[in-house]
Amino acid sequence: MSSPKRQIAMVMDLNKCIGCQTCTIACKRLWTRDEGMDYMWWNCVNTMPGRGTPRDWETMGGGFTAGDARPSRIPTRGDFGDAWEFNHEEVFFGGKGSSAHLQIKGEQPDWGPNWDEDQGAGEYPNAYYFYLPRICNHCTHPACLEACPRKAIEKREEDGIVLLNEDRCRGYRFCMEACPYKKLYFNETRKISQKCIFCFPRVEKGVAPACARQCPGRVRFVGYRDDQNGPIWKLVDKYRVAIPLHPEFGTEPNVFYVPPMSPPRFDENGEIDESRPRIPDEYLVSLFGPRALEALGTIKSEVAKVRGGGKSELLDLLIAYEWKSMFGGFDRDPATIEWTKG
Amino acid sequence: MQASFVSERNLDALLDPAGAAWRNVPRTELGLTGTPLGLQPTAAIKASWADKKIGAIDRVDVAALNDGQRLLFRLEWRDPTESRKITDNNVFVDGAAILFPTVPDAPLVLMGAKGAPVNVWYWRADEDAGNHIVAEGFGTTRIVDRDRVRTRAAWNDGRWQVVIARDLRVDSPEPVANVQPGAPAQFSIAVWDGANSERAGIKAFSPVWTDLTIEPAQR
Ligand code: SF4
Ligand code: SF4
Numbered sequence: 001m002s003s004p005k006r007q008i009a010m011v012m013d014l015n016k017c018i019g020c021q022t023c024t025i026a027c028k029r030l031w032t033r034d035e036g037m038d039y040m041w042w043n044c045v046n047t048m049p050g051r052g053t054p055r056d057w058e059t060m061g062g063g064f065t066a067g068d069a070r071p072s073r074i075p076t077r078g079d080f081g082d083a084w085e086f087n088h089e090e091v092f093f094g095g096k097g098s099s100a101h102l103q104i105k106g107e108q109p110d111w112g113p114n115w116d117e118d119q120g121a122g123e124y125p126n127a128y129y130f131y132l133p134r135i136c137n138h139c140t141h142p143a144c145l146e147a148c149p150r151k152a153i154e155k156r157e158e159d160g161i162v163l164l165n166e167d168r169c170r171g172y173r174f175c176m177e178a179c180p181y182k183k184l185y186f187n188e189t190r191k192i193s194q195k196c197i198f199c200f201p202r203v204e205k206g207v208a209p210a211c212a213r214q215c216p217g218r219v220r221f222v223g224y225r226d227d228q229n230g231p232i233w234k235l236v237d238k239y240r241v242a243i244p245l246h247p248e249f250g251t252e253p254n255v256f257y258v259p260p261m262s263p264p265r266f267d268e269n270g271e272i273d274e275s276r277p278r279i280p281d282e283y284l285v286s287l288f289g290p291r292a293l294e295a296l297g298t299i300k301s302e303v304a305k306v307r308g309g310g311k312s313e314l315l316d317l318l319i320a321y322e323w324k325s326m327f328g329g330f331d332r333d334p335a336t337i338e339w340t341k342g
Numbered sequence: 343m344q345a346s347f348v349s350e351r352n353l354d355a356l357l358d359p360a361g362a363a364w365r366n367v368p369r370t371e372l373g374l375t376g377t378p379l380g381l382q383p384t385a386a387i388k389a390s391w392a393d394k395k396i397g398a399i400d401r402v403d404v405a406a407l408n409d410g411q412r413l414l415f416r417l418e419w420r421d422p423t424e425s426r427k428i429t430d431n432n433v434f435v436d437g438a439a440i441l442f443p444t445v446p447d448a449p450l451v452l453m454g455a456k457g458a459p460v461n462v463w464y465w466r467a468d469e470d471a472g473n474h475i476v477a478e479g480f481g482t483t484r485i486v487d488r489d490r491v492r493t494r495a496a497w498n499d500g501r502w503q504v505v506i507a508r509d510l511r512v513d514s515p516e517p518v519a520n521v522q523p524g525a526p527a528q529f530s531i532a533v534w535d536g537a538n539s540e541r542a543g544i545k546a547f548s549p550v551w552t553d554l555t556i557e558p559a560q561r
Binding site for chain 2: 068069070071072073074075076077078143146147148149150151170171172173174176177178185186188191
């Protein structure tokens, strides 16, 4: 694999994510409505701490340890939470709207794509949680690509988007086993794997991915990594507040996260206790590596600066006063484009 | 091994693994071995199969017939689990294939090489149509058509019985094997055990080309 000329990337600010799943639905409606895709959520948002989607993916293995491929397993449909079927016909069209209530048909599930939503961890009054949106990381060292014996996965020369070629794929699923982020899905109808495409048909026309553009919380920044006027370079390289999830997986993601700041803790007397954060440092380090604490330190000192009457380019950027500034030039309105299918 | 001539020309009858045409045809047992771990094409596959057995099926009974137009193989092997359908992301189906060199001494273990293709007649348990495949090395298989290779399979009492057939000669721009009565031919067998998650190069195969004589028509 040769390295791409440029790399497009995304930054997600976890301090702003409200877990509304608008990104999830934007992606679902755009890309995963065809046959065999019912259980696919190329974008998911999970509550952390939590078991995630697929269930317990963080401990499934995959990726690389010191450059060596690490074995893993293929997540099942049940691990992903499958796709439930509801009695829509009965409730909405069967004339039983006032007697029957909406429910899952058949066997009742014991897991779903967002089963532990808003559960979190910690004890009242110091309980805590935050949301973690995830897409394919369009890795620089993609474990999926390297696992495939058919070279069915490619990393695009022009922008580093990792794409699965559906004509080459034979449904072997080595990619699903190898990806440590468990961001590939098997389509049982078509007998091929499928994954997030970073909305490449939009990107090619200067439009940000749907999950980013539709986000009401202004969580997601998009742009080329090396664009020094764009938001990605500033957040990742200049201020170093955006870092990859599980860098130890060795795939070098191109999706970066601004780690979440904690609300204050209360002590036994109900007084605010500033001595330690409510979200334990160790937990954030377990997700983002030790750089999580440096990133939070930088944000805190910028906040202090602004509180003291100073100015902060970083905070202005994170607040995203101007929506379009988040998209690194990929800010064209998709409604102005005539899209053709096929 | 010999592919004896039969006068039965009805394809349906010939494809039936339990059919009369096969009743007295001598069977040859071929030993199968797993594709070596070291030859698996990617580091991820090597890492995940390092401690697992590749090639769960270790022998197959082979019989062959020809009717002057078609060449038919009947394979039978023991497999306690019938893997017919992909019912989950981690479920794989059983399969089998007949491999032919298309040039003398095409490398069998590597599934051919550039310029030395192997031709594969492939059956998989979840598809009715057989696949007609050409490969020039691991990871290069391509399906050239789906109507020339005919297959029929039955699983009974822990045994697969599979018939795989194709015309002796086909007109194709692809490097496929053409064989003819009287002339020497060679083949190999590959078997994938779905219950052992076998797919792609994770399979068992007969590791040397077996000689095949195709008996000319008797009148
Ligand atoms: S996140 Fe997974 S699927 Fe996406 S590029 Fe990285 S290894 Fe491949
Ligand atoms: S980038 Fe596009 S394809 Fe990928 S998760 Fe977001 S909306 Fe879906």
